[in-house]
């Protein structure tokens with residue numbers, strides 16, 4: 001369904017309080033996903049959305065839900081009528097914050113619940129009564145089992161970033177949840193990708209006459225974000241990072257694969273006087289929130305994160321993403337670089353690739369259908385070549401992790417020799433750095 005590009009929020013027939021709240025946010029025009037989804041949702045259809053964070057998806061589902069809730073006579077009863085389930089705590093907080101902003105002045109009560117923190121403040125909030133609840137699956141089921149959450153009055157159910165839930169092993173929780181929410185409801189299901197498991201799950205959630213909306217960001221992330229890769233030995237990654245940060249004039253999000261690795265990077269940077277903090281699953285929720293807040297407010301130059309902790313977070317204006325370690329799942333790379341270049345802004349991503357990660361790089365390039373620009377001329381190139389020279393170094397560290405991925409078939413390819421992109425064989429002009 002194509003809608004005129006001049007569409008405004010006013011033309012959607014929304015409650016004047018919502019329109020005022022949106023004006024307050026400085027939103028003048030719906031984004032494409034909003035323009036397509038809001039009319040469908042206002043009519044009461046279920047929706048299957050293929051969209052990533054950064055497209056304006058949160059408002060796309062939140063606005064029509066608020067509109068419906070305001071129209072209901074039961075509005076003042078303070079029973080949970082809308083439930084949004086997200087895979088991560090950070091995303092839950094972000095979605096909850098948005099719901100609060102878009103419902104400002106309506107009297108709607110929102111709450112966010114997630115694990116990793118004491119449950120009492122959340123229970124207190126629930127006891128006072130909540131209309132719009134945002135939750136991560138584990139804590140939601142836990143509090144439901146303890147009798148603090150009543151979902152019998154639910155009319156709207158949103159499953160956000162469903163493919164991430166699948167990756168993070170939440171799918172059983174979601175199935176449990178589906179058994180305890182009312183059958184009669186409007187359901188909204190969002191996922192950035194639609195693998196087979198996700199389609200089968202969506203069929204269990206949505207009514208047969210559901211509508212589908214598919215939003216690609218105006219240009220795919222991989223095209224909006226400038227991408228470079230450095231071959232660098234494992235042991236020289238810290239030195240390369242420190243060197244690189246000197247040439248960056250903005251905040252930088254650095255991705256590591258492990259919690260321990262992220263902490264190590266923070267220690268190295270701190271020793272060099274670079275303000276950095278880490279967010280990952282071993283940090284308390286308060287520490288994670290503080291680090292994210294400090295980073296967003298510009299008090300930290302570097303935030304070092306694992307993929308799970310950074311999933312879905314919206315850091316407006318983020319210029320640089322560094323893949324300190326390449327992910328072994330290529331889709332993760334796209335999620336990572338999507339943290340920059342949001343809302344069609346430009347951004348830069350730099351990847352550090354040690355000898356044992358070149359297979360990961362190949363998988364990534366195959367997925368994004370782009371050869372990432374290789375920076376060959378840099379002070380650590382010799383170290384990289386030396387590391388590469390020993391075949392032992394080329395083996396992925398945990399070979400078991402890289403089995404063929406469902407639906408993609410095939411076994412891992414053989415090692416790529418230094419070419420075609422190594423010395424002398426590059427398709428593009430060699431680039432110089434530092």
Ligand code: AMP
Pocket residue numbers: 026027028029030031034052053054055056057058059314316343
């Ligand atoms: P989301 O995809 O929901 O994470 O949203 C991405 C960003 O776009 C957030 O920072 C929103 O505040 C912003 N946003 C959402 N809708 C609009 C709109 N209609 N106009 C301008 N910005 C928006």
